[in-house]
Amino acid sequence: MATPLTIADLKKMAQRRVPKMFFDYADSGAWTESTYAANEGDFRDIKLRQRVLVDMTNRTLETTMIGQKVSMPVALAPTGMTGMQHADGEMLAARAAEEFGVPFTLSTMSICSIEDVASVTTKPFWFQLYVMRDRDFVVNLINRAKAAGCSALVLTADLQILGQRHKDLRNGLSAPPKFTPKHIWQMATRPLWCMDMLKTKRRSFGNILGHAKGVTDLSSISKFTHEQFDPELSWKDVAWIKEQWGGPLIIKGILDVEDAKQAVDTGADAIVVSNHGGRQLDGAPSSISMLPRIVDAVAGRIEVHIDGGIRSGQDVLKAVALGARGAYIGRPFLYGLGAMGKDGVTLALEIIRKEMDITMALCGKRDIKDVDSSIIASRQ
Numbered sequence: 041m042a043t044p045l046t047i048a049d050l051k052k053m054a055q056r057r058v059p060k061m062f063f064d065y066a067d068s069g070a071w072t073e074s075t076y077a078a079n080e081g082d083f084r085d086i087k088l089r090q091r092v093l094v095d096m097t098n099r100t101l102e103t104t105m106i107g108q109k110v111s112m113p114v115a116l117a118p119t120g121m122t123g124m125q126h127a128d129g130e131m132l133a134a135r136a137a138e139e140f141g142v143p144f145t146l147s148t149m150s151i152c153s154i155e156d157v158a159s160v161t162t163k164p165f166w167f168q169l170y171v172m173r174d175r176d177f178v179v180n181l182i183n184r185a186k187a188a189g190c191s192a193l194v195l196t197a198d199l200q201i202l203g204q205r206h207k208d209l210r211n212g213l214s215a216p217p218k219f220t221p222k223h224i225w226q227m228a229t230r231p232l233w234c235m236d237m238l239k240t241k242r243r244s245f246g247n248i249l250g251h252a253k254g255v256t257d258l259s260s261i262s263k264f265t266h267e268q269f270d271p272e273l274s275w276k277d278v279a280w281i282k283e284q285w286g287g288p289l290i291i292k293g294i295l296d297v298e299d300a301k302q303a304v305d306t307g308a309d310a311i312v313v314s315n316h317g318g319r320q321l322d323g324a325p326s327s328i329s330m331l332p333r334i335v336d337a338v339a340g341r342i343e344v345h346i347d348g349g350i351r352s353g354q355d356v357l358k359a360v361a362l363g364a365r366g367a368y369i370g371r372p373f374l375y376g377l378g379a380m381g382k383d384g385v386t387l388a389l390e391i392i393r394k395e396m397d398i399t400m401a402l403c404g405k406r407d408i409k410d411v412d413s414s415i416i417a418s419r420q
């Protein structure tokens with residue numbers, strides 16, 4: 041295949057390289073996938089203002105997210121089981137992000153552990169926390185993230201229970217993956233993926249195995265993941281987590297104005313407007329459609345970030361124009377990783393950077409810090 045030029049090209053390549061159940065795991069939303077589709081579709085409804093004959097030299101996309109320098113306002117979103125898109129996936133993606141100068145967020149449900157990622161990076165990464173019922177395990181995770189030098193804790197608030205994803209159920213995907221004859225066949229048809237996977241020892245949840253009480257093997261880890269997401273989690277716990285962590289706290293999964301205000305009151309440093317990439321409440325609005333209202337409600341007191349449906353640098357620019365300080369990409373980097381490993385993640389970031397840079401210039405701006413709603417022509 042010719043050099044991939046778009047995230048859609050990377051997606052096609054990933055589909056050919058990654059076994060079906062893991063490709064589908066990335067490319068799925070809850071139930072009818074209407075929110076998953078709206079996340080992308082609603083970006084297309086936003087039109088940009090074309091400006092001409094303005095000086096376009098010396099452009100910069102550099103800015104900060106939560107006070108930390110970034111080469112462009114993009115972060116890699118936390119994604120579970122990333123090490124199943126490509127062997128050692130989290131370590132590869134973290135290195136690509138570090139070299140590119142954007143934050144990498146490691147999921148609690150990663151295959152490579154916090155310590156694995158710390159061992160291959162030199163700059164701090166961010167850690168995403170799922171709050172489990174076993175609070176000793178949670179404290180231990182927070183302490184491990186601190187010891188690894190993580191520079192932000194991303195608390196995910198929208199997954200106390202799991203939204204049903206039909207593709208995963210039909211594929212018989214379990215957490216961690218168990219391999220039936222059907223799965224073995226799916227893997228056998230992806231020999232390059234298999235060869236890489238045979239070379240690594242990281243094939244289960246690295247942050248959990250050997251760290252949670254009684255979790256020493258694949259059968260106990262499966263029981264742990266099914267029982268541990270805490271349906272009783274509430275705003276009181278957020279204050280407790282903030283205290284345990286003591287560093288910058290980002291609350292992810294905010295889609296409602298009232299929840300955004302509550303997050304500000306709880307002392308979060310930033311929120312991520314997100315519906316978990318359409319994987320939780322199907323029928324919820326797209327992230328980009330809720331962004332302006334949430335930005336208004338937060339009124340500059342903390343940073344507002346966004347994720348969901350970003351597939352180009354244009355989408356990032358639109359999000360920044362509507363008030364987001366930065367945008368996270370989930371599937372775009374997973375497709376890059378599945379397609380080409382670390383180089384694919386770098387390519388995904390390069391594609392996004394180039395699109396953002398050219399679009400910004402054609403909208404008559406030279407500095408991402410000057411991008412605001414004046415570059416939007418219409419929103420319908």
Ligand SMILES: Cc1cc2nc3c(=O)[nH]c(=O)nc-3n(C[C@H](O)[C@H](O)[C@H](O)COP(=O)(O)O)c2cc1C
Binds near residue numbers: 067079120168
């Ligand atoms: C395969 C996959 C796994 C994910 N796992 C997590 C996770 O472990 N923790 C989390 O907070 N969000 C998780 N998410 C949600 C992402 O962080 C992010 O909200 C979403 O991917 C953004 O949408 P996008 O994929 O359209 O960019 C996951 C998303 C995908 C696609």
